[in-house]
Amino acid sequence: MRSAPLVSVIVPNYNYAPTLRLCLAALDAQTHRPLEVIVVDDGSTDDSVAVAESFDVRVLRTPVNSGPSVARNIGAQAARGEVLMFVDSDVALAPDAVATAVAILDREPGVGAVCGNYDTVPLLPGGLVKDYRNLYRHWWYRLAEGNITGFLATAILAVPARVWAEVGPWNPRLTQSEGADVGQRLTDRYEVRMTSTVIGRHDDDATLRIALSKVFTRTRVHIPFFLDRRRVAGVVTSAESGTGLAAWLAAATTPLPLLAGPAWAALPLLLLVLWLASDARMYRFVRSTRGLPYTVAYAAMHLLVNLTIGVGVAVGLVQWLVSRRFRRLYDTTAAA
Known part of the structure; x- marks a missing residue:
């Protein structure tokens, strides 16, 4: 044996x-x-x-x-x-x-x-x-x-x-x-x-500042890996993104009612609903383990995280376009 x-x-x-x-x-x-x-x-x-x-x-x-x-x-x-x-x-x-x-x-x-x-x-x-x-x-x-x-x-x-x-x-x-x-x-x-x-x-992490800083950094530095290796893991799975596009668009369209009239308030609200629906299974899980009031606070935190990921993606893409050093960040031969 x-x-x-x-x-x-x-x-x-x-x-x-x-x-x-x-x-x-x-x-x-x-x-x-x-x-x-x-x-x-x-x-x-x-x-x-x-x-x-x-x-x-x-x-x-x-x-x-x-x-x-x-x-x-x-x-x-x-x-x-x-x-x-x-x-x-x-x-x-x-x-x-x-x-x-x-x-x-x-x-x-x-x-x-x-x-x-x-x-x-x-x-x-x-x-x-x-x-x-x-x-x-x-x-x-x-x-x-x-x-x-x-x-x-x-x-x-x-x-x-x-x-x-x-x-x-x-x-x-x-x-x-x-x-x-x-x-x-x-x-x-x-x-x-x-x-x-x-x-x-x-x-x-116990503070919002540290947590969002880590989310931003980890999303940003995954961009070379994602683009060079064509793997979703860096930006989607490991960077904790879920389906964040609707959240980013909801935030971007929030000023529309002020610029184009009250009727346009429906657009950011619709996008926010779509974002919430995209993670419906997760919210059901959170509600089952923590209750409804906590789930509302959890969703607000999740929105902040998704918006931070959007900023991280944008900054990472700019760095990837202008910096050769950044593009080579995940060169595995350098680790050997």
């Missing part, structure tokens, strides 16, 4: 001491053994290193703050396991998460990676913005369940070491949306499985 494989869990961290403690406690409670946990601290200025050292884990450090791709690469190079599992320091896995991911990889040799989902409840309470971000991503990852192409949910990702030797490393130049880059290489060669059977609670 084949013994259980050693799994190396690689946890990149930068100034996430409160959630890092919960992340490592959850790894300590995993049912799968043997387990090697490697925390790679990326120049934290809080007490993250002290938190990590209070657990039975290996602690490594980047020379300077360099981003999650560099931290993950350092951890992968030091790992000894047959399976590498990348887990962000703001995620606390369910006790069976590692065991479930390993079981999928073991029984399905054609699967080169397993991506996990977020629980519907955030790791730490924090208000509407955090709850919206967490619930939205849970919903879209659920829709994507099965074999996925061109994007990765990088916060919970299990990859056999032999596969990582072929498709790695993470592109050190990318500090945002690095999953699209690795996802292209993985899905070109292997099946990649998204599943909610591998799940963890996630601590997302």
Whole structure:
């Protein structure tokens, strides 16, 4: 009988001491053994290193703050396991998460990676913005369940070491949306499985400014990947867009009643209704889990996110047209 494989869990961290403690406690409670946990601290200025050292884990450090791709690469190079599992320091896995991911990889040799989902409840309470971000991503990852192409949910990702030797490393130049880059290489060669059977609670952004800034940046930097590779993952799936065109048009036509008369108010209202209808399944899901008043607030947040994505797409397209460096942002040969 084949013994259980050693799994190396690689946890990149930068100034996430409160959630890092919960992340490592959850790894300590995993049912799968043997387990090697490697925390790679990326120049934290809080007490993250002290938190990590209070657990039975290996602690490594980047020379300077360099981003999650560099931290993950350092951890992968030091790992000894047959399976590498990348887990962000703001995620606390369910006790069976590692065991479930390993079981999928073991029984399905054609699967080169397993991506996990977020629980519907955030790791730490924090208000509407955090709850919206967490619930939205849970919903879209659920829709994507099965074999996925061109994007990765990088916060919970299990990859056999032999596969990582072929498709790695993470592109050190990318500090945002690095999953699209690795996802292209993985899905070109292997099946990649998204599943909610591998799940963890996630601590997302608590303020609107940070959340919208990330949405804008991630949408913008996905444009070269989307246009050069002709993959929808960067702009549609991974950039959290849903069907945002109606939302953008509704916003653009809002001044029409003032310019052309009250009758034109029907147009932005119709476009807004079309936008809401395009995500009707999602809103039914939100209502079933949170109730109607919350769903109204959720829809308002979702509208802001879709409008921000529209701005990100526009800016990204302009940069793609005028900047050769930007067009080559996802040149995978530079990551090798």
